[in-house]
Amino acid sequence: MEAKTELVSMSHGSGGKLTGRLIREVFISRFGMAEPLTDSAVVDYEEQRLAFTTDSYVIDPVFFPGGNIGKLAVCGTINDLAVSGAIPKYISAAFIIEEGFHIDSLKLIADSMAFEAEKAGVKIITGDTKVVEKGKCDSIFISTSGIGILPADRVHIGAASRVKPGDKLIINGPVGNHSIAVLGARKDLGFVSAVESDCASLNILTGKILNECREIHFMRDLTRGGLVTVLCELAGMCGNGILINESCIPVDEAVKGICEILGFDPLSLANEGKVLIVVKKDECEKVLKIMRKDPAGFSASEIGEIIADKENKVILKTQIGGERLLIMPTGIQLPRIC
Amino acid sequence: MKYIDEYRDRELISLLIKRIRHEATGNYRFMEVCGGHTAAIRRFGIQSMIPENIALLSGPGCPVCVTGNLFIDKAITFSHFDDVIITTFGDLIRVPGSNSSLEKEKSKGYDIRIVFSGLDALDIAKTESNKKIVFPGIGFETTAPGTAATIKEAFSNGLDNYYVLSSHKIMPPAIEEVIKDGAAIHGFICPGHVAAITGSSIFDFISEKYHLSCVVSGFEPVDILQSILLLIRQVNTGCPGTEIEYSRAVTKEGNRKARMIIEEVFELCDEDWRGFGSISSSGLKIRDKYGQHDAEKRIPINVKPASDNDLCICNQILRGIKTPDNCALYKLKCSPESPVGACMVSEEGTCNIYFRYGSKN
Numbered sequence: 163m164e165a166k167t168e169l170v171s172m173s174h175g176s177g178g179k180l181t182g183r184l185i186r187e188v189f190i191s192r193f194g195m196a197e198p199l200t201d202s203a204v205v206d207y208e209e210q211r212l213a214f215t216t217d218s219y220v221i222d223p224v225f226f227p228g229g230n231i232g233k234l235a236v237c238g239t240i241n242d243l244a245v246s247g248a249i250p251k252y253i254s255a256a257f258i259i260e261e262g263f264h265i266d267s268l269k270l271i272a273d274s275m276a277f278e279a280e281k282a283g284v285k286i287i288t289g290d291t292k293v294v295e296k297g298k299c300d301s302i303f304i305s306t307s308g309i310g311i312l313p314a315d316r317v318h319i320g321a322a323s324r325v326k327p328g329d330k331l332i333i334n335g336p337v338g339n340h341s342i343a344v345l346g347a348r349k350d351l352g353f354v355s356a357v358e359s360d361c362a363s364l365n366i367l368t369g370k371i372l373n374e375c376r377e378i379h380f381m382r383d384l385t386r387g388g389l390v391t392v393l394c395e396l397a398g399m400c401g402n403g404i405l406i407n408e409s410c411i412p413v414d415e416a417v418k419g420i421c422e423i424l425g426f427d428p429l430s431l432a433n434e435g436k437v438l439i440v441v442k443k444d445e446c447e448k449v450l451k452i453m454r455k456d457p458a459g460f461s462a463s464e465i466g467e468i469i470a471d472k473e474n475k476v477i478l479k480t481q482i483g484g485e486r487l488l489i490m491p492t493g494i495q496l497p498r499i500c
Numbered sequence: 501m502k503y504i505d506e507y508r509d510r511e512l513i514s515l516l517i518k519r520i521r522h523e524a525t526g527n528y529r530f531m532e533v534c535g536g537h538t539a540a541i542r543r544f545g546i547q548s549m550i551p552e553n554i555a556l557l558s559g560p561g562c563p564v565c566v567t568g569n570l571f572i573d574k575a576i577t578f579s580h581f582d583d584v585i586i587t588t589f590g591d592l593i594r595v596p597g598s599n600s601s602l603e604k605e606k607s608k609g610y611d612i613r614i615v616f617s618g619l620d621a622l623d624i625a626k627t628e629s630n631k632k633i634v635f636p637g638i639g640f641e642t643t644a645p646g647t648a649a650t651i652k653e654a655f656s657n658g659l660d661n662y663y664v665l666s667s668h669k670i671m672p673p674a675i676e677e678v679i680k681d682g683a684a685i686h687g688f689i690c691p692g693h694v695a696a697i698t699g700s701s702i703f704d705f706i707s708e709k710y711h712l713s714c715v716v717s718g719f720e721p722v723d724i725l726q727s728i729l730l731l732i733r734q735v736n737t738g739c740p741g742t743e744i745e746y747s748r749a750v751t752k753e754g755n756r757k758a759r760m761i762i763e764e765v766f767e768l769c770d771e772d773w774r775g776f777g778s779i780s781s782s783g784l785k786i787r788d789k790y791g792q793h794d795a796e797k798r799i800p801i802n803v804k805p806a807s808d809n810d811l812c813i814c815n816q817i818l819r820g821i822k823t824p825d826n827c828a829l830y831k832l833k834c835s836p837e838s839p840v841g842a843c844m845v846s847e848e849g850t851c852n853i854y855f856r857y858g859s860k861n
Contacts, residue, residue: 169607173594173837180837422504425847427543475858482513482721484545487858 172497176386179490200320201382202246204312213248213312213320215239218305222498224267226347228339228359231304232271234434234500236278236286237363238385239308244365245381245437247316247372251309253279256290258303271302282363284308316372322380322440325400327470329379330446332439334367334459335360336412337389338428340435342420344499353423357416362435367458371449377442378449384438386500387491388430392438393476394490403471406488408481410465430491432499440468503748507720508544516725517549523732529555529684530731531820533675534691535562535848536719542857544721554728557683557820558853560674560773561691563639564591564846565818568774569806571636571667572597577801578634578665579610584799585631586612587621592636595845598806618650625654625662634795637666641697644668644784645758648765651786651793663795666786669771672702673782677773679710683820687713687731689724692746697762699754700744707740718746765790774842775815812841817850824854831855 173180185199195203202213219235229237236253243250255275259268279286318324343359364383372378380400382392389411397404413421413428421428435458441449446464453459469477476488532538538558541547547556560566572595579586579602586602593602593614606612611631615621618635625633637647647664654662671694678685690703695716706714713734717727727745734740744750762784771783786794811829816822824830824843834840836852843849847856 169604171603171607173603418504478545480543480545482508482510482544482546483549485548486542486545489856489858 175497176491200246201242202248202310202320204246204317204320211312211314211317213243213246213310214307215242215246216305216307217242218303219500220300220303220498221344221500222300223344223347224271224301226359227343227357229361229434230271230274231302232275233278234361235304235306236275236282236284237361237434238500239306240278240282240284240363240365241383241435241437243308243310244363244368245320245383246310246312247319247381248310248312249369250282250284250365251311253284253286253306253308254288255286256305257292258299258305259291259293260299260301261293261296263301268302278363282365284365319378319381322396322399324379325396325402325440325468326379326442327402327468328443329440329468330443330464331404331406331466331468332441332446332449332453332462332464333384333389333411334364334437334439334453335435335461336414336417337384337433337436338413338417338421338426338431340433341426341431341496341499342417345496353420355416355420357414357420360433360435362458364435364437364458367453367456368437370456371439371452374452375441375445375449377445378439379442380438380440382438384433384436386432388432389436389438390427390430390476390488390491393488396438396440397474397476400468401474403469403474404466404476405469405479406466406476407479410463412461412463429488432496434500443467504720507718507722509722512722513725516722516729520554520725520729520732521551523729523736524551524554525736527553528686528732528735529557530687530689530728531557531559531678531683531685532689532724533559533561533671534694535565535846535850535853536691536693537561537689537717537724538850538853539848540719540721540724542853546721546724550725550728554732557685557823558817558850559678559688559820560776560818561640561671562843562846562848562850563643563669564595565814565841565843565849566669566674566773566775567592567595567638567667567842568772569597570772570803571638571665572601573803573806574796574801575602575634575636575665576600576605577803578795578799579605579612581632581799583630583632584611585624585628585633586610587615587624587633587635588612589616589638590614591846592638594839595842596839618646622650622653622659622662625659629661632661632663632799634663634665634799637664637668640669640671640691640694641762642693644762644766645697648761651765651790652761654793655790660792663793663798664786665795666766666784667771668766668784669773669782670768670784672705673779674773674776675703675706677776677779678819679706679712681819681821685712685820686735687715687740689727689731690714690716692716692718692723692750695744695746695750695754697755697758699752700742700750701752703742707742711740713740715743715745716750718749775818809840814841814843814851817843824851827851
């Protein structure tokens with residue numbers, strides 16, 4: 163008998179439209195979360211406002227140039243909190259490990275988790291360990307949750323509620339490196355590249371910016387769906403259009419070259435240490451200055467602006483001076499990239 | 501010279517645009533035959549930069565788009581055998597057949613693997629010697645030599661478990677169909693990569709038989725704009741011919757070695773094109789000498805003839821008669837995540853490209 167119900171396909175895990183539909187139809191309808199869906203949930207507990215986030219990591223391979231699954235998990239969780247405007251405090255980590263996995267590898271993973279957490283001023287305070295039979299999971303999967311403190315004047319940042327036409331968009335550095343580094347590390351692709359993942363925690367950088375600037379209207383880390391996904395989501399959330407200047411988007415030469423060969427668009431590739439910031443025009447230069455002094459933002463660039471547009475279009479001024487729309491990516495981009 | 505940035509040079513591009521504006525004194529309808537050209541035009545926003553009296557229409561040069569339901573139905577049927585592994589290009593996996601797609605069959609647990617070249621499929625055949633490896637071979641003269649090489653290698657190494665399901669096609673008969681259908685096209689931006697293999701002379705019939713213009717083009721913005729300019733000049737002077745813009749890759753004769761391997765392994769046959777039906781002598785079937793690697797000969801299946809979705813206007817889009825915006829299904833019932841027609845699945849399909857890059861202008 164063939165199954166009559168729809169089956170989960172790899173496209174459901176891409177982070178694009180199908181993922182969104184799955185989340186809405188299966189989870190939100192049953193759990194009753196409030197939209198818009200942001201990287202962290204905001205919970206009020208007595209006088210304190212907390213940001214709470216959770217994530218799971220299934221990246222293949224577990225070790226890749228620039229990081230490993232453990233560093234990725236800690237940085238990813240910190241970033242989800244940081245871009246909500248929160249100060250990350252505590253992390254939990256659950257491990258699902260395949261029988262036969264090397265304990266030495268596990269130690270390396272745990273070492274880098276501890277290192278990243280300490281660097282970011284965050285504590286890993288609880289966890290869980292499960293082992294499954296060989297073949298029942300691939301090497302190791304990690305699931306992390308994080309809690310941060312959200313100052314009252316930063317609640318709007320995750321929700322984009324103050325974003326207005328004229329606001330400027332900034333990113334902290336070149337896009338696409340994480341995807342290319344992971345692809346390069348997968349033995350089946352047949353090319354070697356020197357590209358390293360940009361995997362890094364961003365809370366020190368975002369903390370500096372938020373402490374010194376008053377007009378930060380939105381922040382979001384550019385992960386699985388890349389810059390394009392975040393831009394399309396932002397346009398929908400703030401009810402405006404966006405004009406992006408392709409020539410201003412930093413892309414490393416090596417990434418550019420590999421994208422040309424493989425037919426990828428760097429703007430929709432995954433990143434693990436990139437943040438999009440929307441700031442009031444007057445404060446744009448100040449934000450850029452702060453970013454360029456920080457190792458996580460030294461090649462920061464202003465890439466475009468919010469424009470009034472009822473259709474919430476994201477328009478790309480192409481590198482040769484033409485125009486086209488940026489559309490939410492669909493289908494499988496690259497599976498198991500984070 | 502990096503062969504990328506030089507062909508995206510803004511100054512050179514604005515110079516070309518100026519010339520095009522100056523010389524385009526009439527109305528022009530040009531067809532870019534290859535999906536790679538359509539993608540570049542949309543990706544760089546070229547259609548937003550040229551004057552409105554030049555219409556760029558997409559043609560039948562996306563291999564996935566012209567692959568009929570029957571071919572997908574056959575690949576799916578093969579995948580249901582316990583001892584068969586389907587090794588396919590990623591582009592093909594989401595193309596809908598009559599009732600399902602390879603992706604859907606994969607999620608049911610059938611062994612369907614994505615490969616980046618036919619050589620990967622051969623490697624799988626070597627390591628999984630107790631399985632039958634079926635490689636659905638699609639594409640024009642560009643990919644046919646690669647498939648032919650895998651068949652030859654399997655043949656000479658005695659890899660008896662490697663089979664090709666061939667739907668390879670050749671380009672000229674489809675262009676001829678488009679001309680006969682009367683889409684009122686003045687000239688063709690012809691596929692540079694096909695011509696790199698075949699030589700530009702296969703397109704000579706366009707001017708010699710039909711008195712229409714033809715420029716074999718590269719895929720960068722400067723290439724495409726230069727080709728448009730050359731086409732305008734051919735039309736203006738009333739002297740159609742076959743010009744090679746993509747001279748860094750294309751000659752009149754092409755790649756002799758690649759042509760010979762196609763000739764050795766394949767022979768011409770009538771072939772089913774999605775949107776066109778059967779076109780005589782437009783397909784490449786495996787010669788009897790290599791018949792032991794022909795999936796259809798060696799693994800008998802019984803698949804019913806299939807028809808396309810009636811509402812899908814892929815047939816008119818592939819001929820340059822209509823654009824995706826004219827289709828009732830476009831964006832509503834047909835989108836990249838739930839495609840009705842193959843033109844929405846492939847990254848080189850017109851509908852997918854319009855969807856992905858927006859149909860602005």
